[in-house]
Amino acid sequence: MVDWFYVSKLARQKKKDAKAKPDYWRPGDIITENDRQLLQAVLDRASELGYTPTKREVQGISRLKGRFRTWRNVIAAANLTWLDAPEQQQLRADARKVNLPAKQEPIQPQQ
Numbered sequence: 739m740v741d742w743f744y745v746s747k748l749a750r751q752k753k754k755d756a757k758a759k760p761d762y763w764r765p766g767d768i769i770t771e772n773d774r775q776l777l778q779a780v781l782d783r784a785s786e787l788g789y790t791p792t793k794r795e796v797q798g799i800s801r802l803k804g805r806f807r808t809w810r811n812v813i814a815a816a817n818l819t820w821l822d823a824p825e826q827q828q829l830r831a832d833a834r835k836v837n838l839p840a841k842q843e844p845i846q847p848q849q
Contacts, residue, residue: 789829
C-alpha cells in the first residue's frame with residue numbers, strides 16, 4: 739500500500755529544493771579563497787581611501803552582492819569598520835573636504 743501523505747511530502751520538498759535560493763554568505767560562515775578574491779577589491783579600495791568604502795566607491799558590486807547579498811555582509815566579511823561608526827563618518831567627511839574643488843570667483847561680465 740502506498741502512503742500518499744509521504745509521497746506528497748516528498749514532492750513538496752523536491753519542489754522547495756528546486757526553488758531554493760543560492761548559497762549566500764552569512765556572518766559567522768567561513769571565508770573561502772574565492773570569497774577572499776572577491777573581497778580583495780573592497781580591501782584595496784579601503785586601503786586607498788583610508789576608510790571603509792561605500793558600495794558606490796567599489797567596482798564589481800554585482801559579484802559581491804551575488805555572494806554576500808548585502809553591503810553590510812560584505813563589510814562584515816572583509817572585517818572592516820561599519821559605515822555608520824562615528825570614526826568612519828569623520829574620515830569620510832575629512833576626505834570630502836580635501837577633495838572639494840577650490841571655490842572660484844564668479845565671472846564678471848565685461849562692459
